[in-house]
Amino acid sequence: xxxxxxxxxxxxxxxxxxxxxxxxxxxxxxxxxxxxxxxxxxxxxxxxxxxxxxxxxxxxxxxxxxxxxxxxxxxxxxxxxxxxxxxxxxxxxxxxxxxxxxxxxxxxxxxxxxxxxxxxxxxxxxxxxxxxxxxxxxxxxxxxxxxxxxxxxxxxxxxxxxxxxxxxxxxxxxxxxxxxxxxxxxxxxxxxxxxxxxxxxxxxxxxxxxxxxxxxxxxxxxxxxxxxxxxxxxxxxxxxxxxxxxxxxxxxxxxxxxxxxxxxxxxxxxxxxxxxxxxxxxxxxxxxxxxxxxxxxxxxxxxxxxxxxxxxxxxxxxxxxxxxxxxxxxxxxxxxxxxxxxxxxxxxxxxxxxxxxxxxxxxxxxxxxxxxxxxxxxxxxxxxxxxxxxxxxxxxxxxxxxxxxxxxxxxxxxxxxxxxxxxxxxxxxxxxxxxxxxxxxxxxxxxxxxxxxxxxxxxxxxxxxxxxxxxx
Amino acid sequence: xxxxxxxxxxxxxxxxxxxxxxxxxxxxxxxxxxxxxxxxxxxxxxxxxxxxxxxxxxxxxxxxxxxxxxxxxxxxxxxxxxxxxxxxxxxxxxxxxxxxxxxxxxxxxxxxxxxxxxxxxxxxxxxxxxxxxxxxxxxxxxxxxxxxxxxxxxxxxxxxxxxxxxxxxxxxxxxxxxxxxxxxxxxxxxxxxxxxxxxxxxxxxxxxxxxxxxxxxxxxxxxxxxxxxxxxxxxx
Ligand code: SF4
Ligand code: SF4
Ligand code: FES
Numbered sequence: 001x002x003x004x005x006x007x008x009x010x011x012x013x014x015x016x017x018x019x020x021x022x023x024x025x026x027x028x029x030x031x032x033x034x035x036x037x038x039x040x041x042x043x044x045x046x047x048x049x050x051x052x053x054x055x056x057x058x059x060x061x062x063x064x065x066x067x068x069x070x071x072x073x074x075x076x077x078x079x080x081x082x083x084x085x086x087x088x089x090x091x092x093x094x095x096x097x098x099x100x101x102x103x104x105x106x107x108x109x110x111x112x113x114x115x116x117x118x119x120x121x122x123x124x125x126x127x128x129x130x131x132x133x134x135x136x137x138x139x140x141x142x143x144x145x146x147x148x149x150x151x152x153x154x155x156x157x158x159x160x161x162x163x164x165x166x167x168x169x170x171x172x173x174x175x176x177x178x179x180x181x182x183x184x185x186x187x188x189x190x191x192x193x194x195x196x197x198x199x200x201x202x203x204x205x206x207x208x209x210x211x212x213x214x215x216x217x218x219x220x221x222x223x224x225x226x227x228x229x230x231x232x233x234x235x236x237x238x239x240x241x242x243x244x245x246x247x248x249x250x251x252x253x254x255x256x257x258x259x260x261x262x263x264x265x266x267x268x269x270x271x272x273x274x275x276x277x278x279x280x281x282x283x284x285x286x287x288x289x290x291x292x293x294x295x296x297x298x299x300x301x302x303x304x305x306x307x308x309x310x311x312x313x314x315x316x317x318x319x320x321x322x323x324x325x326x327x328x329x330x331x332x333x334x335x336x337x338x339x340x341x342x343x344x345x346x347x348x349x350x351x352x353x354x355x356x357x358x359x360x361x362x363x364x365x366x367x368x369x370x371x372x373x374x375x376x377x378x379x380x381x382x383x384x385x386x387x388x389x390x391x392x393x394x395x396x397x398x399x400x401x402x403x404x405x406x407x408x409x410x411x412x413x414x415x416x417x418x419x420x421x422x423x424x425x426x427x428x429x430x431x432x433x434x435x436x437x438x439x440x441x442x443x444x445x446x447x448x449x450x451x452x453x454x455x456x457x458x459x460x461x462x463x464x465x466x467x468x469x470x471x472x
Numbered sequence: 473x474x475x476x477x478x479x480x481x482x483x484x485x486x487x488x489x490x491x492x493x494x495x496x497x498x499x500x501x502x503x504x505x506x507x508x509x510x511x512x513x514x515x516x517x518x519x520x521x522x523x524x525x526x527x528x529x530x531x532x533x534x535x536x537x538x539x540x541x542x543x544x545x546x547x548x549x550x551x552x553x554x555x556x557x558x559x560x561x562x563x564x565x566x567x568x569x570x571x572x573x574x575x576x577x578x579x580x581x582x583x584x585x586x587x588x589x590x591x592x593x594x595x596x597x598x599x600x601x602x603x604x605x606x607x608x609x610x611x612x613x614x615x616x617x618x619x620x621x622x623x624x625x626x627x628x629x630x631x632x633x634x635x636x637x638x639x640x641x642x643x644x645x646x647x648x649x650x651x652x653x654x655x656x657x658x659x660x661x662x663x664x665x666x667x668x669x670x671x672x673x674x675x676x677x678x679x680x681x682x683x684x685x686x687x688x689x690x691x692x693x694x695x696x697x698x699x700x701x702x703x704x705x706x707x708x
Contacts, residue, residue: 047607049615055575055687168686360684388609389683
């Protein structure tokens with residue numbers, strides 16, 4: 001029996017296992033995507049004061065804590081039934097831009113660029129950010145610089161990079177210093193130049209990936225993402241828009257609290273990751289995707305000049321509704337540019353320096369729902385409290401959850417196309433993990449597990465023996 | 473008039489008056505002895521055992537906050553052994569209940585956490601108990617989170633001795649000891665509570681806090697009992 005173990009290539013955030021089952025003739029019969037580790041936090045939060053939720057939930061994810069913070073404080077705002085001061089809302093959005101920039105930069109340069117630039121079949125030992133640094137030092141340096149810019153935005157606002165406590169229910173806890181604003185505005189053009197360069201680079205290589213584009217989860221699905229009243233891309237606050245695979249808008253969720261009318265949650269066998277679906281279409285037909293690809297599909301425009309230009313070109317090349325999950329990469333880069341432009345707009349608005357940044361109140365409503373886009377897609381925090389403000393129940397729906405069904409399908413599709421059991425090649429399994437990376441799932445937070453874990457792919461022969469295993 | 477005595481602290485001669493405790497004399501002489509349950513202006517109870525010192529000729533360690541000075545006494549405030557025992561005390565306090573500093577309102581301003589940092593405690597050496605502890609959110613402005621209570625009884629004493637309300641007490645014994653208010657009522661229903669907030673201010677940890685503060689936001693002022701005595705919970 002042949003058994004190859006490829007170990008370790010750490011390029012994914014989270015913990016999951018993919019099993020690929022083969023027919024006796026060595027062809028793929030079916031695939032399974034399981035998320036195996038769970039350390040529930042629901043029990044832990046029961047009875048805690050609601051205003052601790054932002055800090056608690058931000059700790060379930062080290063990669064996009066700010067998205068959790070924002071969804072959580074928005075849910076708390078609702079429990080307090082306050083209107084967040086406009087300056088505070090802008091500052092939160094600015095913080096969110098910083099998060100998108102750093103997260104998208106990480107995803108693209110550290111997790112995906114090695115595959116894209118060094119090649120899917122290149123030496124796995126070098127197919128990482130160090131290999132990239134070796135062969136394309138300028139690109140790798142760009143990646144580091146862009147990520148740093150996003151982190152600096154966060155740091156200047158929140159004074160703390162990883163789990164800022166600056167975002168609080170009712171607003172933020174300190175206004176923006178004029179000096180910090182100046183510094184951000186000074187660094188911004190450099191970041192914008194990187195985003196432009198990277199997009200140009202991506203566009204120059206994208207055509208080399210025809211086979212991947214055609215096989216990386218091209219099954220049409222619905223899409224969901226936040227937009228404003230004008231249909232423009234929104235990251236911090238907006239209405240969830242659902243669109244079908246043809247580009248028809250199916251519905252828009254007016255108030256956060258009514259999300260449950262549109263989103264059902266199914267439990268899957270052998271996986272702790274729940275599978276949300278578009279309720280009106282039912283479980284089988286309601287598969288939708290979220291995240292960069294979905295956001296750029298549902299939005300009519302971005303609302304910032306350069307990103308809109310790229311948005312136009314992107315849709316011209318790949319159609320009004322872009323179906324291939326491979327294009328998550330492309331969409332992510334457009335969004336990075338958008339986030340930089342949006343940050344610039346927010347910083348240029350004089351009211352960003354306003355001093356009134358926090359509304360205070362006690363418990364005025366017993367339920368609160370907060371919805372924001374995380375870099376990987378829609379994030380929903382839903383809490384119920386008693387009159388004293390003690391959490392009675394909490395539900396989080398996370399980007400990777402929304403994508404669960406679609407990701408399962410993509411894995412199956414990629415496996416069928418690239419995996420052939422009679423010949424084992426590293427590049428095949430790498431493509432399977434690459435499709436997972438295209439979705440950029442954040443698995444530790446999807447299962448509310450604490451800490452970092454990894455992806456395992458197993459190839460299982462018809463007689464049940466494991467013939468190959470890859471850990472990333 | 474109290475009689476003058478002379479003692480040695482870490483080898484230095486220090487003048488003191490009869491009736492003073494080792495901790496009082498040491499502090500006045502500028503010597504550092506860690507303490508958690510002790511607060512100047514309140515009676516000393518010797519509950520936390522952080523202030524232990526060595527006294528020559530005495531076979532066991534003594535709490536500085538409750539041990540009166542005696543003429544000719546020689547006290548050691550710091551040694552390998554003391555450091556080990558003090559670390560153990562903090563270790564026990566951290567493992568006994570549920571301290572998740574990262575999500576605590578007092579993170580960064582907590583006396584227990586401060587001591588852990590000072591002693592270089594990066595992780596706890598005893599198994600966590602994970603006891604299920606209630607959080608009392610019934611008071612309009614304050615919250616009592618038993619998960620973070622170290623039973624120092626500073627709140628009990630400030631309430632009884634300074635405010636004169638004597639709302640708080642401890643109930644049960646040993647590991648089951650719990651802080652309790654007015655015949656075990658929820659805080660919001662306690663009629664003898666004046667709402668002055670003194671207990672919140674003296675609580676060394678995040679166990680008592682004002683409501684609504686996010687993580688790290690609760691700062692307290694327990695440095696001066698005379699300042700505390702003037703506090704009327706925001707009312708005249
Ligand atoms: S009370 Fe102090 S030691 Fe306990 S969790 Fe809060 S900060 Fe940490
Ligand atoms: S509530 Fe605070 S002050 Fe009172 S006993 Fe507990 S830790 Fe000490
Ligand atoms: S300070 Fe002396 S025993 Fe606590």
